[in-house]
Amino acid sequence: MGDRLRLAVGVMGNAASLLLYAAPILTFARVLRKKDTEGFSCIPYIIALLNCLLYTWYGLPVVSCRWENFPVVTINGLGTLLEFSFILIYFWFASARDKMKVAAILIPVVLVFGVTAVISGFLFHDHHHRKVFVGSVALVASVAMYGSPLVVVRQVLQTKSVEVMPFYLSFFSFIASLLWMAYGPPTHDLFVAICIVTKNPLCEARLHA
Template sequence: MGDRLRLAVGVMGNAASLLLYAAPILTFARVLRKKDTEGFSCIPYIIALLNCLLYTWYGLPVVSCRWENFPVVTINGLGTLLEFSFILIYFWFASARDKMKVAAILIPVVLVFGVTAVISGFLFHDHHHRKVFVGSVALVASVAMYGSPLVVVKQVIQTKSVEFMPFYLSFFSLIASSLWMAYGLLSHDLFLASPNLVGSPLAILQLVLYCKYKGIIKEPNKKWDLEQNEDKSKQLQLVINNNDANGKS
């Protein structure tokens, strides 16, 4: 009964995480349409890529015992493909400065995963120590992934706009983190349960901010409008003066 319940929670966690990983598709569809990243940050997607890579490795039989964490492998493997696609699209349309930022973060992320995989595969010779080592690194990456939306949260508070913090991204983050926390507890695996103790409260924070700012329409800068009107008035007066001068001559 316990194994069936754990598997059922894992399947539901897969479904919720799939919706979570797929939520940015609308944002990147707009990037493709406008051929512009419009200044939003790529950091959350890079951190999510590291998290997916590490937990895919964690769930494979090399680290875990046989296929005890098969649901973890399937969703994080798919998440790796999606996050890599998002990063590739962002990199293609980003400015030269933003491309440098992406490369500066992405290269160390790939190196961290590579070093973790090599050390766990060759220096440790039993599943327990491999799980402890990979799980510890993945725990840090997962907490960073759930914390990375704080970059967007700061932007939301400053601009009072939820344009780059979609509701469904925050909603599915809450559902997915809650389900994976339950899965980790049922599996007696703190490396799966612990990160979601951070993810759930942060997702709730994002939903609260969304509800607060979703109805606010940014007003145009009145000072700028006054300056534009003043310039137009001066131009109109200049045209009238020129016409008067031409008429007199």
């Protein structure tokens, strides 16, 4: 019963996260149509890319025990493709100055992921310590991702318009957060639920079997 409930919540979490990651499609469809980024920031999409990369790595058997976090891998893998596509479109139509800003943020982001993957893969030799390390880095990226839309708050206050802060992006972010919070406790994986460090008893049992 517990496994079925966890799977059901994972599927719903995936659906909500898919809507969250797909929410900017309408925004970038307008960018493609107008061939102009209209001055909005690319920072939320770059931070979201880092978040997706880290949680995809976190859910793979290299870090997690076998495929215990398979739903985390599927949605974040898809999120990686979507966020990369959005960044590519933004970069293509951005001004030269904005392209420099994107590159200045994107390169360190890729380096952070690369260093995290190398350290977790070669310096730690058990799943628990790998999960603690990757989960801690992913926690920071996750907080940054959910907080990154705040960069447009100043623009909203100045223009008195919420056009640059779409309702559906905020709504699906809230729903996805609730569902993934519910997904974590049954497996004692609090990095997924509320991002608190904990051992996974199931993982430890497998390691010592």
